[in-house]
Amino acid sequence: IIDGKIDSSWSYADSSVSFFQMEPYFNQPTSVKTVAKVLTTEEALYCLMICYDDKEYIQANAGMHDGYTGDIVSLMLDTFGDKQTAYKFAINASGVISDSRMLDDARNRDYSWDGIWEGTSKIYDWGYVVEMKIPYKSIKYDKNLTEWGLDFDRWRSYNKEDIYWCEYEQSEGQRISKFGKLIFQDFKPTITGLNLEIYPVGIAKTTYLGDNKYKFDPSAGLDVFYNPSEQLTFLLTANPDFAQIEADPFDFNISRYESYFNERRPFFTEGNEVFNPAGRERNSGFYRPLELFYSRRIGKLLPGGEEVPLIFGTKAFGRYGDWEYGGFVALTGETDYVDDGNNMAEPQAYFGSARLKKQILDNSSVGVLMVAKQTKENTYGVIDIDGAFRESDWQLAYQFARSFDNGDGDYAASIGFRNISEKWGNLFRMRAIGNEFNVSQVGYVPWQGTINSVGLTGPMWYFDDGAIRNIFLYFGPAINYEHADLYTDYAGVIGFNMQFRDGWGYEINADFGKSKDEDIIYDSYSVNLSSWFNLSQTWNANAWGGYQNTYNFGRDYLASYSWFGFYAEWKALDILEIGTSYD
Numbered sequence: 001i002i003d004g005k006i007d008s009s010w011s012y013a014d015s016s017v018s019f020f021q022m023e024p025y026f027n028q029p030t031s032v033k034t035v036a037k038v039l040t041t042e043e044a045l046y047c048l049m050i051c052y053d054d055k056e057y058i059q060a061n062a063g064m065h066d067g068y069t070g071d072i073v074s075l076m077l078d079t080f081g082d083k084q085t086a087y088k089f090a091i092n093a094s095g096v097i098s099d100s101r102m103l104d105d106a107r108n109r110d111y112s113w114d115g116i117w118e119g120t121s122k123i124y125d126w127g128y129v130v131e132m133k134i135p136y137k138s139i140k141y142d143k144n145l146t147e148w149g150l151d152f153d154r155w156r157s158y159n160k161e162d163i164y165w166c167e168y169e170q171s172e173g174q175r176i177s178k179f180g181k182l183i184f185q186d187f188k189p190t191i192t193g194l195n196l197e198i199y200p201v202g203i204a205k206t207t208y209l210g211d212n213k214y215k216f217d218p219s220a221g222l223d224v225f226y227n228p229s230e231q232l233t234f235l236l237t238a239n240p241d242f243a244q245i246e247a248d249p250f251d252f253n254i255s256r257y258e259s260y261f262n263e264r265r266p267f268f269t270e271g272n273e274v275f276n277p278a279g280r281e282r283n284s285g286f287y288r289p290l291e292l293f294y295s296r297r298i299g300k301l302l303p304g305g306e307e308v309p310l311i312f313g314t315k316a317f318g319r320y321g322d323w324e325y326g327g328f329v330a331l332t333g334e335t336d337y338v339d340d341g342n343n344m345a346e347p348q349a350y351f352g353s354a355r356l357k358k359q360i361l362d363n364s365s366v367g368v369l370m371v372a373k374q375t376k377e378n379t380y381g382v383i384d385i386d387g388a389f390r391e392s393d394w395q396l397a398y399q400f401a402r403s404f405d406n407g408d409g410d411y412a413a414s415i416g417f418r419n420i421s422e423k424w425g426n427l428f429r430m431r432a433i434g435n436e437f438n439v440s441q442v443g444y445v446p447w448q449g450t451i452n453s454v455g456l457t458g459p460m461w462y463f464d465d466g467a468i469r470n471i472f473l474y475f476g477p478a479i480n481y482e483h484a485d486l487y488t489d490y491a492g493v494i495g496f497n498m499q500f501r502d503g504w505g506y507e508i509n510a511d512f513g514k515s516k517d518e519d520i521i522y523d524s525y526s527v528n529l530s531s532w533f534n535l536s537q538t539w540n541a542n543a544w545g546g547y548q549n550t551y552n553f554g555r556d557y558l559a560s561y562s563w564f565g566f567y568a569e570w571k572a573l574d575i576l577e578i579g580t581s582y583d
Helices: 010-012
Strands: 021-023 034-040 042-052 072-078 086-092 097-104 108-110 118-124 127-135 147-156 161-164 180-183 196-208 212-228 231-237 310-320 323-332 336-340 344-345 349-360 366-372 379-391 394-405 411-420 424-433 451-464 467-480 489-499 505-517 520-534 541-550 555-571 575-580
Touching: 034 147, 042 072, 042 147, 072 127, 072 379, 086 127, 118 541, 196 411, 424 467, 451 489, 467 505, 505 541
Parallel strands: none
Antiparallel strands: 021 161, 034 042, 042 127, 072 086, 072 147, 086 097, 097 108, 118 127, 147 161, 147 180, 196 212, 212 231, 231 310, 310 323, 323 349, 336 344, 349 366, 366 379, 379 394, 394 411, 411 424, 424 451, 451 467, 467 489, 489 505, 505 520, 520 541, 541 555, 555 575
């Protein structure tokens, strides 16, 4: 029973009590004691974490799945031994759970992954206990391995203390390549059972037409999830209903390029780590590879507000040794719509994608991607080669692509480099998009005919004691060529990031240069500020804002543009949190 109680079965498990403090005082003894235990049966892996603390210091906040705060513990498992990817299972002191996939040696996260597992927490006078049960059939793994990568993490909100079972460098953060080992003795996990889930969906809609007349529209759909092995997943959807998906947030856009919105539909987010290019950085967001497979193009929203129906979709993805693979096929229906008073029709279309990746050089990867859309009269698509060379303290990601639009096409490329050490930081990114590189039917790369490059460097300081934890001062050049203006914008960038031990921090950056838009050459500049606060055990807040002199393509004139936003959250009761935001 997963109940947060330390029953007698846990006495058979080995205990680990040696933990390493990452924050706020790097490599110093931890302020509280933590015990981690792991057991297994043929069906599942069990984890117990005993977190000693004064009850008054335990922050047990309510929350939703993947939306936790307060005191948190986590279990991380590298089930393929590839030193690049891992599962993360987390629970806070009030029992709110979160799960995700750790990617690119922990440089990135995929919170769209939702596993089927159990977890709970229980608070005592002397601390709290977290208990987890992770069925082997809910995760993928290499059945030939006798050991997995392993780490535990505990976040103590009272003094912003972050401790790990494994040791890391403070300039790098957590790295899967430095995980410890979970060793199986005289046992190997194996999936048993059918591992098949079928979800039929029935929907009926009735519309009153007047004159005592009604229109009845029945509809049916089907979703199938199948795990034929511990390394392969198969998904199928037919006539799905995505009405329960959260709506896109409001977006204010004055640029010449379309807005980007995240994918939220479960069928498309499942397994998307296989199809994503290598190298994206979660924390800094400095380098983002070109998104050549943008699933929001499938079943898209049309200018008149109509949505293209998804009739059928299927997806398979998995691993074999050092290889990852994935395939995707979908069919969308024909849809009539009105755009600026003109009657239009979105034709029926087939979408397809194939992905193959290989781990190389222990902690690096290379892959190929193909995405295509076929209608009765047109063929669109893109072919890509991407990958990343990396060590724990640096990463060089690259991407080369060729688009095809019937008989036309062009090339695009991107590259990103990041190296952060104890004393210095270096960052560089560049993308070049051909004039005829058009993937608007399958991907999100709206910057046709552009070359963009930014290089930043600067000193870093880490402090062993005192109120300030670290400082990063950075500066460098930026250029942006746009074929539409036949001009190369240029600017100098300078920024300052400071983080304090009590959880507060801020970053301010500015750029100054020359730009050209719509035949107007002008002095361009911007200033950006963001800050995050942990005011007390019951208050958290974020604030951001900026000012920019730029061209307003929404109204077609040169203008000053400013923005401001904030978010504040107050824990009113143990089971009630109140928050508000403004943007």
